[in-house]
Amino acid sequence: LRRMIPGVCLDFDGDEEAKIFGLENIDKGLLGQKCGGLDVDALVNFYEDAFKKLDGKILFNTTVSELILKPEKRLGIHGEPFVWQDKRIVGVKTNRGEYYGDSIILAPGAWANILLDRIGIDSHTKPKKRQVFVVGGPSLYPLLNVKGFNGQNILPFTILPTHPRIYIRPCGREKSFWVGCADDIGRAFMLEDNPEAEESYYYQLYQLLRKYFPHFENVRPMNMFAGLYEMNTIDGNPYIFEEAGAIIAVGASGSGIIKADAIGRIVAALYNGEKKAELFGGRGFRVSDLGVEKRKVEKEEFIL
């Protein structure tokens, strides 16, 4: 590793500061050969185009304020639905008016609880802020020219053995790096309308980062952004289930881009009343495995 990544520090023997940070020597690294990046804009544009080709209509700047709950069998009496009536989500109230559908599919991400809590449906998820810092500068350029790991001759996406894990993602075209770290205890589960990245948080990561990569010494963020993970706090996998006639897809837990295709296919199978979804590559997946009642998934260990 030392030969391949000039300047990297793997050995902290005798480094008192590193000891305080709890940093351990690195004996070896693991390289994922079949890995890569995904252009999120391209992915979203693809879905938008595909949806429009199916005559789908997209309404931007439209907020759902309420889910409309009606009795399965309407009696036409004022005050419905009553306690003893089976209920069904039949539509949504928005700032543009009400919309009804034979089937309502909800994928409100971190905002799920606003809509679902009030009608007594548990999303099984909680929102938590996550932040990314963009850094660059000449001292980092050697890391954009690292041979032996991949065809691009660039440092791979690197996860450091810190607690919690700090990751760095090189962006060759922009000559920059994204730095992030998913903090756990101490970081509130909280819904924020406009979550902001905290520069002071970067400097906490920076203290550790510069130990492994002295290239980061004195490097400040050029840009930073934050968003919300909608965390399934039990197994870190999405929930896809039917409740009150609606299909609910939530809890991507920070992997909703990479899992979007699979989630979409499982939602489509549920909508079509199929027990099994066919994932990309032809692999079958039992729809109920990501549901609530018959849930059967391993814990997602790869959450950054």
Ligand SMILES: Cc1cc2nc3c(=O)[nH]c(=O)nc-3n(C[C@H](O)[C@H](O)[C@H](O)COP(=O)(O)OP(=O)(O)OC[C@H]3O[C@@H](n4cnc5c(N)ncnc54)[C@H](O)[C@@H]3O)c2cc1C
């Ligand atoms: C900093 C950061 C980095 C990430 N990096 C990665 C990554 O590298 N790989 C990866 O796979 N995933 C990553 N993720 C996670 C990924 O972005 C999410 O898992 C994914 O966006 C979830 O998709 P979704 O469609 O379920 O929810 P969202 O993308 O959150 O979409 C939900 C939408 O519903 C809308 N909405 C909610 N409530 C209402 C309402 N009442 N009325 C109208 N609209 C409403 C919201 O405005 C939003 O547009 C990252 C997330 C963050 C914050």
